[in-house]
Amino acid sequence: MYVMFCDETNLDPSQRARFFIYGGLIVSATAIGSLTDAIEGIRHDHGFQPDDSLKFQSSSRPGHVSQTAWNAAKGAVIAAARSHDARFTACLVLHNIARRQRDHLIDWQLNSVLSTFGQEFLGLHDDVGLVIMDRLGRQQEYPLMREKFGNAR
Helix, strand or coil, rough: CCEEEEEEEECCCCCCCCCEEEEEEEEEEHHHHHHHHHHHHHHHHHHCCCCCCCCCCHHCCCCCHHHHHHHHHHHHHHHHHHHCCCCCEEEEEHHHHHHHHHHHHHHHHHHHHHHHHHHHHHHHHCCCCCECCCCCCCCCHHHHHHHHHCCCC
16 A cells, blocks of 8 residues: 655745645555654754754744754655655646636646556556645635545535
C-alpha cells in the first residue's frame, strides 16, 4: 500500500508566486514510520522546536533557526525522502492562465495529481493507495471528494 500526502502552495498570485502548485508526496506505507523518525531527527538536529513549521516556503522559517540551518534541514529532508524511496508528483499552472478559472484552481490540479497516483503510479506498482490531503477551506473538500469518489445522485 502507498500513501500520497497532498498540499498546495502559492494559492494567491504575486510577483514571487507566478505559479499555483498542487503536489503529492507518495510513500510506501511501510516506510512512513521510518521517514517520520528521520524527519523528527532532522528537526532536532537543526534547532526546530516541537511546534515549529518545517515547510519549504522560506517565509515560514522560525526566527530562531538560521538560514544556513534552514537550508540544511530542507536538504536533509529531501535526502531522507529519497532514501525512503518517496516519489513526488505535482501539477503547476501559471496564475495568468488560470485567472479566469479561479473557482476550479484547486480541484483541476488535484484531479491531475489524483489521476497520476491512481491510474499511473498504483497501476504500475499493482497496488492500492490512500490519499491524505490538506483541508481546502470553507469545507470545499467534502463536495469535491463526493464528486471524485462518491455515487452521484
